[in-house]
Amino acid sequence: MHYPLEVMLVCVRWYAAYPLSFRHIEEMMAERGVLVDHATVHRWSIKILPVLAVVFRRRKRPVGTSWRMDKTYIKVSGQWKYLYRAVDRDGDTIDFLLRAKRDHAAARSFFEQAIGLHGVPEKITIDESGANTAAILSIRADSGADIEMRQSKYLNYIVEQDHRAVKRIVRPMLGFKSFRSARAMIAGIETMHMIRKGQMDCLEDQTSSAAAKFYTLAF
Structure with missing residues (x-):
């Protein structure tokens, strides 16, 4: 967890938002000059995504009946x-x-x-x-x-x-290794999916991108 928070958030967002494996993210970060092991990205995701999902629930828009x-x-x-x-x-x-x-x-x-x-x-x-x-x-x-x-x-x-x-x-992940990691990852995937659908109450900037809204959950 010694990496800058911005780096960790980029990695976990990519994983939750796109059909990528952790090894894909490792390669993509290396192309940007950031050396991080795919296992480290996995640990970040398990720690960070459930926390952001809880924060999102407090900012989720009302739904229909x-x-x-x-x-x-x-x-x-x-x-x-x-x-x-x-x-x-x-x-x-x-x-x-x-x-x-x-x-x-x-x-x-x-x-x-x-x-x-x-x-x-x-x-x-x-x-x-x-x-x-x-x-x-x-x-x-x-x-x-x-x-x-x-x-x-x-x-x-x-x-x-x-x-x-x-x-x-989920498909490129080829299945999860444990129930705990599955619940953590799905929480992030569902959160990113809801943000894309405009379900996040973001009064300060309704026109910001889905990525920007995702990052605000950490601050």
């Missing part, structure tokens, strides 16, 4: 894990959560986290997963929240398309 929720698959240590994600009707990201299992507990954890961040939605559109259905029904029963539940593959097309932006970045 009609949610589309789905899950996609992320390979960790050679095994498929489950990334729960949701977007609103306009395609803005509601929340995300990586879980080891695909069950009622995982789905409920995701919904509770999303509701804790954004409040109770009016509608949630899901696929025909029994676990997702059970999670919503249990939340409605326990909280008394009047949440309309819909099952529609057509309406969920928007979140399925949004998965691609995340998977495009």
Whole structure:
């Protein structure tokens, strides 16, 4: 961590924003006269990206009350894990959560986290997963929240398309070595994705680039 913060932020942003491996970033920094090992960039990412993701949550714009929720698959240590994600009707990201299992507990954890961040939605559109259905029904029963539940593959097309932006970045990584590193990296990737979609409340300069907004999270 003896490198200048600006150097570390450039490296972790590249990793979160583009389909690059850590060795690609090592080569790109060497071309700029900065010698840094790819393993060092990996350690920076694990330390820095989750912190910036927490800061971003405090500066995230409000989202709509009609949610589309789905899950996609992320390979960790050679095994498929489950990334729960949701977007609103306009395609803005509601929340995300990586879980080891695909069950009622995982789905409920995701919904509770999303509701804790954004409040109770009016509608949630899901696929025909029994676990997702059970999670919503249990939340409605326990909280008394009047949440309309819909099952529609057509309406969920928007979140399925949004998965691609995340998977495009993850694909060159060829899977994560541990669940801890996967959660840290995905937090950064999702944060950069939301910044690009204009979901960061940046009152001082709404016209600044996505890169500039990302860097402000560290200061």
